[in-house]
Amino acid sequence: MKKDILNISLVGVGGQGTLLASEILCHVGLLSGKDVKKSEVHGMAQRGGSVVSQVRVGNKVHSPLIAVGETDILMAFEKVEALRFAHFLAPDGIAMVNDQEIRPVTVSTGQSEWPEDLDGKLRSTFSKLELVPALDMARELGNVRAVNVVMIGALSKHLEIVDEVWREAITALVKPRFLELNLKAYEIGRAAATPVPA
């Protein structure tokens, strides 16, 4: 990774659980003895808007914000959001995109058009694209809300951090009654990940 700071941007739609995913990432950094900073903006997010959260891990991190074009890994929980924040990504960065489409009210009410051939657009936009069927996998587990931790599992393959640390971070942050589900979500995400060459 460039410099000595790893920059990860998480983007999605309010309610998709990007917040928990970014908290798990931060905790992984803390457990690995690194400095960590995370930035997000609260407010209107619950009302169906775009959500962005940024996590930076390194020996010493100053800015909680990642400069445009310096994200190493873009974790997108929704396809159009991946495109919306494509410029965040560094030229050699990796885009991990959850295979899910959520139409905003501007489209459902006919004020704007939903883009055609999203997968094609994703492929032409990102040179290193990993499309993760996280929604389907979470559905198989019986809880669509586990999408975020499936994505964390897929991400874990890209980083040189051992399995136990990820499990410890998830255990620390997930409510006990959802722990088993989320550990499974992490496992299937990790098992299914086919990292593109970095």
Place this chain on the structure above:
Amino acid sequence: MQTVATNKKILSGNEAIAHGAFAGGVEVASAYPGTPSTEILENVSKFPEIYCEWAVNEKVGMEVVIGASFAGSRSLTAMKHVGLNVAMDPLMTFAYLGANGGMVVISADDPGMHSSQNEQDNRNVAKFAKIPMLEPSDSQECYDMVQAALDISEEFKTPVLLRTTTRVSHSSGIVDLTSFELKGRSDKKYEKDITKTVPVPLFARRMRVVLDEKLAGLAEYSEHSPMQKLEPGNGKVGIITSGISYQYAREAFPEASILKLGMTFPIPKNMIRDFAASVEKLYVIEEGDPYLEEQILAMGIKITQPEISLRIGELSPDRITRLAAEVNNQEPLKPAQAIGDLPARPPVLCPGCSHRGVFYALNRLKALVTGDIGCYSLGTFAPLSAMDTIVCMGASIGNAHGLEKANQGGRIAAVLGDSTFFHSGITGLLNIVYNRGASTIVVLDNRTTAMTGHQDNPGTGRTLMGKETVETRVEDIAKGLGVKRVRVIDPYNLDETMNVLKEELDSDEPSVVVAKRPCVLGAKIKVTRQFDVDSEACKACGACLKLGCPALEVADSEDTDSKRRKARINPVLCTGCGMCVQVCKFDAIKEIKL
């Protein structure tokens, strides 16, 4: 894997402030919610040792903690930047009176207006009110500086302003909680001395002199405070900065000498003079107003002015990197361009939101609507398009009265939420009653403070500490103020909503309409029924889409005659409120049994 000491935690700036308040021995905390400050009190409430409360507004919150300070207790109040406008009156004079128990005022500013109506820079308040100010730049400093602020407050007998911004309050970082143990409670008590607590002119004139003496002492303290950090560099470029701007500057100017100010009022003039003399070119990097810059220029120190302006909006690594390119005579990097032409994803009123019915009716009634601060500001936009003005908390009522008295004519309604009504709507309503107004005030009473994340308020029957309390009713207040026409409606019932609003808008007396329905998001209401569109019966007239409900979508199938696309309902989103059924003229929307 390295083991990490358990005294390290990842905390947001706001969480760190709460932990610091506990470690610093705060006994009383009072605040009104407001982004980006809300989580401070929410997290303070996790420490049962601290008495904490949601005040009805920021002014009251400030007055409560002043009372606690009179009593010798350490206290804290927190608010968003515009909230401090509401609380300025007690603060300005308490600066004269001075603190007994340590008292810290937190102003969480919102540069870039992520969730605010302006981006006022409240650093100016410290200078204006003549009180010391600390500016943390990350979570660790939030934790440390709250404790420092409480100490300074007691040592210099003054309230202390702790000023954060959205990026400090809502960013997280590692905080070392080594000193995290409850200090002994203050053993101070209220001691009667009217020369220090009653600012009648006789005493206030003396207080004014003492205030400047305190400031002189604070200026001396500022020179030697460990919160002022000098990071030597190559001496060519020198940067004076504070708060989050420091973090961006440190990364963009790795070789520069940096003077990072943690205490930004009073500024350490000698330190600044020495620093300026030690570097070839001096820059000031600050977000918002030229607050430091003007004070440094007034000292006769030369500051190099870059071409790139930092004045408007939020700073970012991108802006400071461009600045660095200019300073270092480098070609600026071309910023990557966002892909255009993607469908916008604006925030919208939730499916089943109880505000929707009122806005739908006001739009149909062609009312001029003065609005207010809350989720319902979303009623401004199409297709509801039913809000004309927004100024500040509670302003809708006075604004409506003013429009009426200026003979605007037509139907005029003020719309505000229950929490906003309790915050600062009551006095405006009393003004209308007293001055023979005729406005219609619609209170969207969803029994919570929804916008900031569902905090309790006087209408919820619960306190911040989880105790049951009186559940104040808006309609009782209205009647108590002398409003004769008080109506309570169910905003899910569109006919009733339309008829009542029409009657009240057309009456020549003041009236209050309370639209009552709990917030769907906050009350976590169980969905007991849902609706679907019968595609055969749907004539694609689009009437239901005028509700702007996210659950109502344009379907792929077309109406054969009009070639317009029919409607459908998204079962993931539908809460079963039933408003769409009432607007469909073709009975095409049917209930589905769950």
